Amino acid sequence: MTELTHLDPEGRVRMVDVSDKQSTLRRALATGCISMQPQTLQHILSGQGKKGNVLETARIAGIMAAKRTPDIIPLCHPLMLTGIRVDFRPDTENNCIHLEAEVRTLSPTGVEMEALTAVSAAALTLYDMAKAVDKTMEISRIRLEEKEGGKSGTFTRRSL
Template identity: 55%
Template sequence: MAKLTHINSKGEAHMVDVSSKDESIREARAEAVIHMKPETLSIIMSGQNHKGDVFATARIAGIQAAKKTWDLIPLCHPLLLSKVEVNLYADEKSHQVRVESLCRLSGKTGVEMEALTAASVAALTVYDMCKAVQKDIVIGQIRLLEKQGGKSGHFKVEI
């Protein structure tokens, strides 16, 4: 089993030194799933939410969040992201919205946390914009779907 990299020899949390790592193209995809009542999803899809376009606002929030991950997660490095994409998909049969994020850069450390943060904050934004009509919306499964680049190589969730 791999050891925790953010713990030093004294057992203390620390920021990993990546200065000796090689730069490579790094990419990560993550998702969050939001469960809601059919009526709430209908309001979103019809554009009738009184706060505005839910998907557009959540998309921008997710992009902004990815760019600020190092401000939110204590041991993350500030990164120069070259791409952040956030997409939202409505599934009217299951009354869900699926958020998928993609982050990419050429650098010395991965972008998994940025992708996860983007998906999480986009999901939270959907909740925020819809809480007036449904307070018991559930943000479920937030997970890494895929990562590429770096020494640890390629990881992809088995679906």
């Protein structure tokens, strides 16, 4: 098993030094899901909520969160992100919205945390904007699906 990189040999927390790593194209894809009552999903999809377009507001929140990940998650490096995409796939059969975030950079370290943070913030924003009509919504299955680039290479959870 690989050792934890954010601990020094004495067990103290540290920010990993990436100054000797090459800047390469790195990409990460994360997903999540928010389940809700059928009428809540229809309310969101109508785009007519009192707070405005729920999905577009959540998209902006996800993009902003990816950019601010080092301010939220301790020990994350500030990165120049070259691309952020946040998408939603409504699922009327299961009364949920599937979320997906893809983040890219040309940096010496990966963007897994940025993609996961984008999905998390987008899901939380969906909850916030619809909680007046449904407090039973449930955010689940936030996970890394793919990552490319860097020393550890490619990771794929599933085929897309």
